[in-house]
Amino acid sequence: MPLNRITWRDRLRRDRSLLLMTLPAVGLLVVFAYVPMLGNVIAWQDYSPYVGITNSPFVGWDNFVRVFNNPQFLHAVGNTLLITGFQLVFFFPIPIVLALLLNSVVTPTIRTTIQSIIYLPHFFSWVLVVTIFQQIFGGAGLVNRLLAQGGFSGFDLMTNPDTFLLLITSQAVWKDAGWGIIIFLAALATVDPAHYEASAMDGAGRWRRMWHITLPAIRPVIILLLILRLGDALTVGFEQLILQRGAVGAGVAEVIDTYVYYQGVVNGDWAFAAAAGLVKGLVSLALVLGANKLAHVFGEDGVYRKS
Amino acid sequence: MSIQTDVGQGPLSRPDAVPVPAPERAARRDPAPRRRRVSRHRNAWEGRPSPLGQGVKALVLTIVVLIVLVPLYTVVLTSFSTTADVNRSGGMVLIPGDLTIAAYAQILSGGIVTRAAGVSVVVTTVGTILSTVVSVLAAYGLSRPGSLLHRPILFVFLITMFFGAGMIPTYLLVSNLGLIDNLWALILPGAVSAFNVLILRSFFMGIDPAITEAARIDGAGDWRILGRIMMPMSTAVTAVVALFYGVGYFNAFFNAMLYINDNTLWPLQLVLRSYVLQGVTLPGSGTGQVDVATGAVTGLPVKMAIMVLALIPILLVYPFVQRHFTKGVIFGAVKG
Numbered sequence: 264m265p266l267n268r269i270t271w272r273d274r275l276r277r278d279r280s281l282l283l284m285t286l287p288a289v290g291l292l293v294v295f296a297y298v299p300m301l302g303n304v305i306a307w308q309d310y311s312p313y314v315g316i317t318n319s320p321f322v323g324w325d326n327f328v329r330v331f332n333n334p335q336f337l338h339a340v341g342n343t344l345l346i347t348g349f350q351l352v353f354f355f356p357i358p359i360v361l362a363l364l365l366n367s368v369v370t371p372t373i374r375t376t377i378q379s380i381i382y383l384p385h386f387f388s389w390v391l392v393v394t395i396f397q398q399i400f401g402g403a404g405l406v407n408r409l410l411a412q413g414g415f416s417g418f419d420l421m422t423n424p425d426t427f428l429l430l431i432t433s434q435a436v437w438k439d440a441g442w443g444i445i446i447f448l449a450a451l452a453t454v455d456p457a458h459y460e461a462s463a464m465d466g467a468g469r470w471r472r473m474w475h476i477t478l479p480a481i482r483p484v485i486i487l488l489l490i491l492r493l494g495d496a497l498t499v500g501f502e503q504l505i506l507q508r509g510a511v512g513a514g515v516a517e518v519i520d521t522y523v524y525y526q527g528v529v530n531g532d533w534a535f536a537a538a539a540g541l542v543k544g545l546v547s548l549a550l551v552l553g554a555n556k557l558a559h560v561f562g563e564d565g566v567y568r569k570s
Numbered sequence: 571m572s573i574q575t576d577v578g579q580g581p582l583s584r585p586d587a588v589p590v591p592a593p594e595r596a597a598r599r600d601p602a603p604r605r606r607r608v609s610r611h612r613n614a615w616e617g618r619p620s621p622l623g624q625g626v627k628a629l630v631l632t633i634v635v636l637i638v639l640v641p642l643y644t645v646v647l648t649s650f651s652t653t654a655d656v657n658r659s660g661g662m663v664l665i666p667g668d669l670t671i672a673a674y675a676q677i678l679s680g681g682i683v684t685r686a687a688g689v690s691v692v693v694t695t696v697g698t699i700l701s702t703v704v705s706v707l708a709a710y711g712l713s714r715p716g717s718l719l720h721r722p723i724l725f726v727f728l729i730t731m732f733f734g735a736g737m738i739p740t741y742l743l744v745s746n747l748g749l750i751d752n753l754w755a756l757i758l759p760g761a762v763s764a765f766n767v768l769i770l771r772s773f774f775m776g777i778d779p780a781i782t783e784a785a786r787i788d789g790a791g792d793w794r795i796l797g798r799i800m801m802p803m804s805t806a807v808t809a810v811v812a813l814f815y816g817v818g819y820f821n822a823f824f825n826a827m828l829y830i831n832d833n834t835l836w837p838l839q840l841v842l843r844s845y846v847l848q849g850v851t852l853p854g855s856g857t858g859q860v861d862v863a864t865g866a867v868t869g870l871p872v873k874m875a876i877m878v879l880a881l882i883p884i885l886l887v888y889p890f891v892q893r894h895f896t897k898g899v900i901f902g903a904v905k906g
Binding site: 271274275277278280281282283284285287288289291292293294295296297298299300301302303305312315316361364365367368377379380381382383384386387388389390391393394395397398399403404405407408411412437441445469501502505506509520523524527528533536537540541543544547548551552 | 619627630631634635637638639641642644645659660661662664704705707708710711712714717718719720723726727730732733734735736737738739740741742743746758759760761762764767791792793796817820821822823824828839842843846847848874877880881884888892895
């Protein structure tokens with residue numbers, strides 16, 4: 264490759280249209296992603312919006328000390344982890360089971376029809392999903408009316424803190440379980456039928472074939488998604504939760520993101536909220552990188568690898 | 571750095587559900603074998619499933635489909651129902667009675683819902699076009715191996731995937747730029763998604779270099795190669811990326827909640843949240859309260875009509891892009 268022998272100037276002339284093409288996107292990222300990253304300096308300031316970042320005095324680590332001594336913040340962290348953990352156990356397996364089920368449907372027409380239907384809710388906004396749930400399960404909703412007609416006493420699932428975890432998980436399942444199967448179905452499609460044939464010859468039944476061939480085949484994908492989910496552990500359905508925080512109260516619906524929003528934008532404690540948000544961002548980053556490291560340890564490709 | 575497992579190869583290198591030609595079909599010389607593809611050939615070793623197993627499977631899948639469809643059905647039906655029918659059923663309508671479009675006439679007769687629908691359409695259209703164009707350009711710009719600075723620039727994109735700046739500094743920036751109560755605040759902050767750029771980039775990189783080389787020898791520059799060769803070959807992926815952007819713009823409510831205070835500039839999702847979910851009565855809204863004299867539909871049908879309004883664009887685009895999902899999504903999500 265003569266690449267190395269071309270001078271920098273020649274490469275610039277050759278690639279100038281490529282550089283020009285990336286310019287708009289890079290510009291947008293610099294302004295709306297990198298400048299705010301620098302804006303995080305207010306976490307070390309006694310920030311006042313009236314004097315701005317340039318004139319606000321620096322106060323060292325005070326804001327971070329306040330964040331870590333704040334029981335509400337710690338409560339929000341606890342809630343965040345609880346919700347993620349709960350969804351990991353009760354949401355995560357559902358797409359896998361659905362994909363296995365759908366994969367065993369032999370008629371292509373039926374299979375693709377069902378697929379198109381269960382992908383659909385993924386594209387609805389959280390406002391829409393929460394509203395639909397309210398119309399079905401709310402105090403004046405469909406289920407309650409039907410129960411009342413049958414002579415049963417009603418309940419209001421939407422405002423009950425005790426069942427909130429269940430509620431948001433079922434909303435997540437309704438919205439995204441169908442979408443989650445795409446990747447598993449793709450993995451299943453790559454399994455070589457010869458494996459099945461060979462094992463069938465050796466006398467393996469339907470379930471043994473699933474256990475020893477199908478599941479190992481999708482294992483890398485399962486691990487990959489599990490890791491991605493772990494890396495994302497501190498970001499649980501922000502829009503979903505902020506929509507319903509009012510109805511069930513902050514006790515169960517406050518997560519780190521909603522806490523940052525209320526402290527910063529609503530209460531105007533900008534520096535404190537920025538510090539809390541920064542802590543979350545850094546911990547999330549560490550989780551992603553750590554989870555990926557873990558994947559490498561287990562011999563999987565993980566989210567990325569150097570290429 | 572690329573998201574990579576070997577599963578991504580499958581659906582692309584091999585078309586979905588390759589039918590194994592049944593021998594008897596070949597013997598009969600079936601005139602339209604492609605259209606007659608009713609059932610996948612079942613291998614002998616698979617055996618016939620038990621009727622019980624089949625029944626359970628069918629039942630479970632039917633229930634899954636109904637769980638998705640019934641809520642949508644009752645929302646749509648209620649939006650077309652009269653107040654009388656709504657009262658008779660005591661809420662959401664499950665059995666159709668008299669159908670009417672009064673609720674739609676009411677919300678679309680001007681007022682806040684009409685304006686919100688307009689705002690949503692404008693933001694979604696402008697945003698999707700801007701994001702898609704910018705992303706396609708960037709993806710191609712980064713996809714040529716050995717080009718100047720492509721690694722550091724790629725790094726600039728990748729960092730944004732792993733570390734977000736945070737809500738507070740972003741809010742302060744948007745506010746300092748004077749974008750509060752400006753619709754650009756709904757578009758610009760999220761206009762470029764590194765993830766989508768990587769989807770497109772990996773697709774461009776997967777196109778046989780012989781094709782682009784031939785074009786280059788014929789004198790085509792990068793702009794022409796992108797426009798005449800890459801774009802036509804990647805419509806499926808581009809459509810999926812555009813859909814992701816479009817759905818993002820159309821569904822976003824939190825940005826609007828943060829940046830838009832003036833309710834005449836509210837997008838549909840914010841109206842949906844305030845009027846339908848929280849039950850706030852909007853001023854001067856054409857979502858008017860009970861009007862017995864004119865027999866206008868009130869309450870629930872109007873709320874459901876607003877919901878349907880928020881559903882329609884997705885239902886309209888969905889059938890066209892839907893068939894590209896598996897291809898586009900798998901390619902991006904897995905190979906990134």
